[in-house]
Amino acid sequence: MNGLLCSAFGWLDERFDVKGLVEFASHKRVPIHRGSVFYYAGGVCAFLFLLQVASGILLLMYYRVGTDASYESVRYIITKVPFGWLMRSVHSWGANLMVLFVFIHMLSVLFMKAYRKPRELTWVTGCALMGLAMAFGFSGYLLPWNELAYFATKVGTDIIGQVPLVGHFLLKIVRGGEEVTGATLSRFFGLHVAILPALLTSLMGVHLLFVQVQGMADTDKAKKTMPFFPNFILRDAILWLLVLNAVCALAVFLPWELGKKADALASAPAGIKPEWYFLAQYQFLKILPGKIGPVSGELVGIGVVSLAGLLFVAVPFWDRVLPEERRDRAVNLFGWVSLAVLAAMTVWGHLS
Amino acid sequence: MKLLAALLLAAAPAARAADSCVSCHAALDERNAAVIGSFARDIHREKGLSCAACHGGDPTKEDMAEAMDPAKGFAGKPEPAQMSQFCGKCHSDPKYMRRYNPSLPTDQAAKYATSNHGLRLKAGDTDVATCASCHPAHSIRPPKDPTSSVYVKNVPDTCARCHADSKKMAAHKLPATVVAEYKDSVHGKALLGRGDTAAPACNTCHGNHGAAPPGVAGIGQVCGMCHVNNMEFFKNSPMSKPWAKAGFHACATCHTAHAVQKPTSALLAGDAALCARCHASSSKPRAVAAALKAELDTGESSYRAAEAAIAQAEEKGMDMADARDALDGARTSMYQARTAVHTFSPEAVAKVAGEGKAASGKALQAAQDAVKDFRDRRVGLGLSTFVIAFLAGALYLKVRDLESGE
Amino acid sequence: MNRKTFLNLAVGAGGAGFLASMVYPVLRFLLPAEQTEAQPDVLKVGTVKDFGDGASKILKFGRHPIIVIRDAKGGFHALSATCTHLDCIVQYKKDEDLVWCACHNGKYDLSGKNVSGPPPRPLDKYTVKVQGEDLLVLRETA
Numbered sequence: 001m002n003g004l005l006c007s008a009f010g011w012l013d014e015r016f017d018v019k020g021l022v023e024f025a026s027h028k029r030v031p032i033h034r035g036s037v038f039y040y041a042g043g044v045c046a047f048l049f050l051l052q053v054a055s056g057i058l059l060l061m062y063y064r065v066g067t068d069a070s071y072e073s074v075r076y077i078i079t080k081v082p083f084g085w086l087m088r089s090v091h092s093w094g095a096n097l098m099v100l101f102v103f104i105h106m107l108s109v110l111f112m113k114a115y116r117k118p119r120e121l122t123w124v125t126g127c128a129l130m131g132l133a134m135a136f137g138f139s140g141y142l143l144p145w146n147e148l149a150y151f152a153t154k155v156g157t158d159i160i161g162q163v164p165l166v167g168h169f170l171l172k173i174v175r176g177g178e179e180v181t182g183a184t185l186s187r188f189f190g191l192h193v194a195i196l197p198a199l200l201t202s203l204m205g206v207h208l209l210f211v212q213v214q215g216m217a218d219t220d221k222a223k224k225t226m227p228f229f230p231n232f233i234l235r236d237a238i239l240w241l242l243v244l245n246a247v248c249a250l251a252v253f254l255p256w257e258l259g260k261k262a263d264a265l266a267s268a269p270a271g272i273k274p275e276w277y278f279l280a281q282y283q284f285l286k287i288l289p290g291k292i293g294p295v296s297g298e299l300v301g302i303g304v305v306s307l308a309g310l311l312f313v314a315v316p317f318w319d320r321v322l323p324e325e326r327r328d329r330a331v332n333l334f335g336w337v338s339l340a341v342l343a344a345m346t347v348w349g350h351l352s
Numbered sequence: 353m354k355l356l357a358a359l360l361l362a363a364a365p366a367a368r369a370a371d372s373c374v375s376c377h378a379a380l381d382e383r384n385a386a387v388i389g390s391f392a393r394d395i396h397r398e399k400g401l402s403c404a405a406c407h408g409g410d411p412t413k414e415d416m417a418e419a420m421d422p423a424k425g426f427a428g429k430p431e432p433a434q435m436s437q438f439c440g441k442c443h444s445d446p447k448y449m450r451r452y453n454p455s456l457p458t459d460q461a462a463k464y465a466t467s468n469h470g471l472r473l474k475a476g477d478t479d480v481a482t483c484a485s486c487h488p489a490h491s492i493r494p495p496k497d498p499t500s501s502v503y504v505k506n507v508p509d510t511c512a513r514c515h516a517d518s519k520k521m522a523a524h525k526l527p528a529t530v531v532a533e534y535k536d537s538v539h540g541k542a543l544l545g546r547g548d549t550a551a552p553a554c555n556t557c558h559g560n561h562g563a564a565p566p567g568v569a570g571i572g573q574v575c576g577m578c579h580v581n582n583m584e585f586f587k588n589s590p591m592s593k594p595w596a597k598a599g600f601h602a603c604a605t606c607h608t609a610h611a612v613q614k615p616t617s618a619l620l621a622g623d624a625a626l627c628a629r630c631h632a633s634s635s636k637p638r639a640v641a642a643a644l645k646a647e648l649d650t651g652e653s654s655y656r657a658a659e660a661a662i663a664q665a666e667e668k669g670m671d672m673a674d675a676r677d678a679l680d681g682a683r684t685s686m687y688q689a690r691t692a693v694h695t696f697s698p699e700a701v702a703k704v705a706g707e708g709k710a711a712s713g714k715a716l717q718a719a720q721d722a723v724k725d726f727r728d729r730r731v732g733l734g735l736s737t738f739v740i741a742f743l744a745g746a747l748y749l750k751v752r753d754l755e756s757g758e
Numbered sequence: 759m760n761r762k763t764f765l766n767l768a769v770g771a772g773g774a775g776f777l778a779s780m781v782y783p784v785l786r787f788l789l790p791a792e793q794t795e796a797q798p799d800v801l802k803v804g805t806v807k808d809f810g811d812g813a814s815k816i817l818k819f820g821r822h823p824i825i826v827i828r829d830a831k832g833g834f835h836a837l838s839a840t841c842t843h844l845d846c847i848v849q850y851k852k853d854e855d856l857v858w859c860a861c862h863n864g865k866y867d868l869s870g871k872n873v874s875g876p877p878p879r880p881l882d883k884y885t886v887k888v889q890g891e892d893l894l895v896l897r898e899t900a
Contacts, residue, residue, distance in 0.1 A: 058787055068800055079671045080791045083783040085729075226755070234751045238744045241776070245740045252733045255669065550843065550876035578862040578876060677818075684846055687861065736779045743772030750765045 028215060030232045031222035038108035039216060039232075040239050045105055047240040048098035049204065051247070052136075053197065055091040063143070065189040067182040070145035071261040078258060089251030095137055097247060099277045102130050110315065110335045113328065114217035120316035122210040125203055127313045132200045137275055139192040145185060150262035151272040153188075154180045159285065162298045179264070273349065280342045281305050283349030312338070371411045372419045373403040390491040399452050406438070433473060435482035436461040463562035472524075479523065481563075486510055502560075505543060507553035508534060533611035552578070571609070572602030579603075585694035615690065617652070620645040643698040651686050651705040654712040658682065661719035668726045675718035682711035805891045809834070814850035819895060823847060824884055826895060829855060829868055836884035836895045837870045843877045857881065 012018050030039060062081055064073040077084035106126060109115055115123035142153045157180065161171035176183030216228075226232060274282050284305065288297035311318075311334075319331050377384040391397050396405065404411045408425030410418060420426045430438035440461035442448050449458050460483075464470045469480045486502055493500035501510045512531040514520055521528040534540045534554065542551035557566060557574050566574045576583030586592055586602060595602065601609070606619065606626050618624045620641040631637040658679055662672045685708030692701045801819050809815070809828040816825050816839050825839040827850045837857060841848050846861035856873065857866040864875035871880045887894040 058784065061788065075671075076793070076795070079673070080793050082786040082789070082791060084787060084791075086783055087787055231751060231754055234747055234754075238747050238751075241740045241744045241747075245737055248733055248736060252729050548876070548878060550878055580863045581860050680845065687844070687846060691861070732783075739772065739775040739779050743769070743776045746765065746768035746772045750769050753761065753765055 025229050026227070028212070028228035029225035030216050030228055031218040031220065032224040032226055033218075033220040033222040035108070035112055035220060036222075038105075038112065040236060041101055041105035041108055042211075043236040044101045044239060044243055045098060046204070046208075047236075047243065048094055048101060049200070051094045051244065052091065052098060055087050055094060056193070056197075058087050059091055060193065065143070065186060067145060067185060067262075070143060070185060071258075074144040074146075075258060078255075085255060086248070086251050089254075089256045090247055091140075092256035093247050093250045093254075095140060096275070096277075097243070099133055099137055102133050103277075106130060107335065107339065109217075111332065112217070112219050113319075113331060114219055115316045116217075116219075117316070117320070119210070119214060119217055122207060122214070123316050124313060125207040125210065129200065129203055129207060132196055132203065134277060136192065136196050136200070137277060139188040139196065141275060142185060142188045143192060144258060145262045146259040147262050147266065147269060148259055148272065150180060150264070151268045152274050153184065154268075155272060155282075156274055156278065157184075159298070159302065162296070162302055164299060181264070276346060276350070279349035280345035283345045283352070286349075286352075308338070371402055372414055373407075373409070373411045376416065376419075377403075387490050394490055394492050395494050396492065405442075432478045432480065432482045435484060436464050436470070439483045460561040463559070466564070467559070467562045468564045477524075479520070481514060485514070502555075504549050504553050505547070507555055508540065508544065511554045530610045533608075537608075537610060537612045538614050539612060565609075571604055575603040579691075581688075581691045582694045585692065585700075589694060589696045591696055617645040617648040620648075620693070640696060640698060644693050644696070644701055647698060647701045647705045648686075648689060648693070651689055651708045651712070654709045654716070655679070655682050655686055658712040658715040658719065661716050661723070665719045665722040665726070668723065670722040670726055672719060672722060675715040675722070678711050678715035678718065682708045682715060684708075685711060801895045803836075803893050803895050806888060806893055807891065809893070812850075812852040816847060816849075817895075819884065819897075824895065825850060825857065826886065826893070827857070827868065833868075834886040834888070834893065835868045836886045837866070837868075838882040838884070840881075841877060842872065842879040842881065843875075848881070 009018065030036070059077065062073055062077045062084065064070065074088065078088050079085075081087075109123065109126065138153075138156060142149045157171060157174050160174055161167045163170060172178065174184070174187070175181070176187045273279060285298055285301040288301045290297050292300045315331065315334070319327055322330050374388055378388045379385075391403075402411060403409075406427075407429075408427045409420050410424045413419040420428075427438065443456075444458050444461045446458045449456055464483070465474070469482070472480045473482070488501055493503075495502045495504070497503060498505070500506065508531055515526070516528055516531045518528040531554075535544060539552050542548045543553055555563065556577075558564060572583055572586070582603075592602075595605070607613075607615065619626045621627070621638070622645070625638075625641065627638060627641040631641070658675070662675050662679060665675070666672050685704050689701050689705035689708060692704050695701070801817065803815065803817055803826050809826070811828060811832060812830050814825055814827040816823055818824075823839040825837055825848060827835045827837070829835065830852070837848075839847050841859040841861065841864055843859065843862055843864050846859050848857050848859045848864075848866070850856075851858040854865075856868065857870075858864070859866075859875070859877070862876045864877040865873050866877065866881050867873050869880075870883045872878070885896040887896060
């Protein structure tokens with residue numbers, strides 16, 4: 001057995017210089033310090049993404065897109081297909097946990113200042129990955145074609161229409177028409193299962209390549225390190241197992257509901273809210289007055305949210321122009337204020 | 353009030369401002385004013401008829417003697433015996449009625465003459481219902497109007513004005529309990545409780561203007577207007593001929609006429625068994641009745657069992673849509689089985705009840721499967737948690753082992 | 759057996775168990791279920807040939823029983839088959855060209871309107887489409 005593995009390795013090595021890769025990997029080390037635990041967040045994101053890909057592909061075996069079939073097929077999956085309830089709930093819960101861990105990963109990188117030179121591009125690609133994850137969530141939410149998703153999508157896409165000049169044009173592209181209809185469903189399906197996976201996979205490849213080439217950021221100047229292979233990756237694996245178990249437990253004890261089928265003519269049920277990761281922005285837009293000076297409140301809101309996002313993405317570029325002694329404190333302040341505002345808005349949005 | 357009523361009437365079609373009936377009677381006393389007031393909403397007034405159209409006379413004359421001159425056709429208040437001719441002046445004249453409502457029948461007076469009310473009146477009894485007893489003079493509304501005294505939901509109370517009056521009924525040797533019985537019956541509860549306007553009111557079985565009990569021969573037919581299969585089954589059953597011979601009411605003998613309750617299998621056998629009234633306890637018919645009851649009871653209990661199991665599964669959050677469908681099928685079958693009792697053939701009942709039991713069984717199975725599935729999910733989660741914990745523990749020890757070597 | 763071999767064995771066994779507990783649900787998921795397809799909003803009720811003049815059929819549309827009728831003139835109708843009075847299943851009466859409920863003699867015309875007897879409401883209508891030889895029933899949309 002060992003002999004067979006060795007000769008296979010030799011065969012591959014002759015062609016692809018696998019030894020070189022192994023050599024490179026064996027030198028990779030992970031610093032050990034009090035913030036080390038946050039090094040695992042990125043790995044969990046990657047694992048959850050793989051879980052989403054796997055459960056998503058399985059769901060695709062039965063899911064059918066269309067206003068006459070989407071709801072029925074999801075209902076069929078969760079009632080008739082063995083373990084269909086599990087796959088669907090794992091996919092829904094996995095999506096939410098993935099977004100949550102992307103937030104944790106991102107904030108830990110921000111507070112540890114791991115985005116600083118030479119890792120500016122890793123940060124930027126990370127931000128883009130977060131945007132893609134949220135787009136995944138938004139597009140996937142509509143696919144069961146149930147009442148909540150229908151109205152949440154209606155409200156969510158309405159915001160796009162508020163963008164000056166090109167808003168209406170964008171709205172029509174996103175919705176595939178003036179209203180949220182079967183055309184929107186088709187578009188979101190295409191986005192969710194073809195475009196976004198391709199984009200996210202390639203961008204994640206780039207992101208991981210950057211990490212591998214540059215190694216883990218050691219902002220604490222740690223004295224101790226551990227090898228990435230196998231120590232760190234085994235610890236990663238333990239955490240992944242626990243996360244998987246947690247997702248399954250959520251699926252069993254809190255199965256994701258399907259609700260009623262979307263009906264364009266029905267009046268919107270009370271308490272329509274977007275998913276929690278859009279709630280802060282949603283609540284912010286909601287509390288703005290109809291008019292601020294000569295422009296509409298929503299437009300101001302969109303501007304402020306976009307500006308905040310841009311400020312976030314550009315952290316590595318603006319923090320270097322600050323005086324060195326105040327740089328860390330300024331970024332910490334920025335991080336805590338952002339976090340506090342997001343949390344407050346989310347809680348407010350949840351309660352109202 | 354008087355003034356208002358007068359104004360109301362006067363204001364209707366402006367041309368009829370000079371109606372001396374209105375102007376005098378509104379000013380006469382409270383009672384007269386009330387009559388004038390209620391007439392404003394009377395269907396006849398709405399169609400443009402004035403007091404004189406029924407009472408005759410000349411409303412253009414200010415002088416009372418002139419206005420109420422019998423030579424000018426003034427009729428005043430009709431006596432009960434004259435009532436049907438009084439209304440029939442118009443309502444029995446197809447040519448006249450065509451002007452106002454071409455589809456309205458014109459045989460009310462003729463039918464009234466055949467009714468028990470009409471017959472007694474002819475025999476000299478004036479304490480009977482006439483037109484105005486049910487269609488209150490001066491505030492008559494068409495039967496489709498929910499405020500009308502003859503709107504389907506108001507009919508029982510309208511009849512009750514006399515038929516629940518024990519003094520009045522005693523004089524005619526009639527029971528005064530029929531309306532109360534009806535209100536407590538399935539039909540009364542459906543009409544008055546549930547508001548199902550398709551449920552029968554008094555007139556559905558007794559007729560309106562020709563009101564009379566349907567009689568022994570008619571009662572099966574009358575019930576059969578709605579309960580088609582029950583009537584058909586009974587007519588073709590071995591019970592039908594002996595009953596006709598014995599002079600029994602086809603349906604009312606078991607179900608009563610007015611106090612019809614939702615039938616249960618207890619009518620067939622046991623202490624409350626109706627069959628026992630005629631059939632001896634060890635006779636063959638009693639055995640048949642017991643067999644019928646057994647079919648209904650087992651069908652009913654399997655339905656209840658499935659229903660309870662489904663409720664239990666739904667409480668656990670399982671989707672029971674298919675089981676509910678099967679249960680709906682079972683309900684229809686049990687409904688048909690109860691109808692089939694009127695064949696008095698245990699085989700016929702067993703056939704439909706069997707379908708119901710099969711459907712209930714299917715629903716029960718689905719519910720039990722769902723509950724089992726619910727438990728299996730937890731067991732499965734427990735198992736995989738155990739496996740994952742074991743693997744995670746082994747990996748942890750492995751890492752510790754690796755790191756201790758360094 | 760030394761510590762290292764034991765740990766390797768434990769990790770191997772745990773890994774195998776873990777794989778099995780992952781593969782089992784996936785395989786069960788992929789094996790076709792009893793009902794192999796989701797029931798969409800369109801139902802093929804047969805071909806035009808299946809319906810002679812005056813023929814009718816009771817079918818399940820999703821979760822609800824429907825009655826598909828071909829009237830004497832050859833027109834197709836699809837209505838909910840559940841009587842609006844007390845939920846009995848209705849039938850087509852060819853001689854009277856109407857939908858009839860045997861429980862309480864309720865009658866509906868072929869557009870579903872309750873015309874006599876106790877039914878309080880009309881029957882829900884469905885749309886029938888003839889596509890080539892196939893007969894499709896669709897949920898009526900406003």
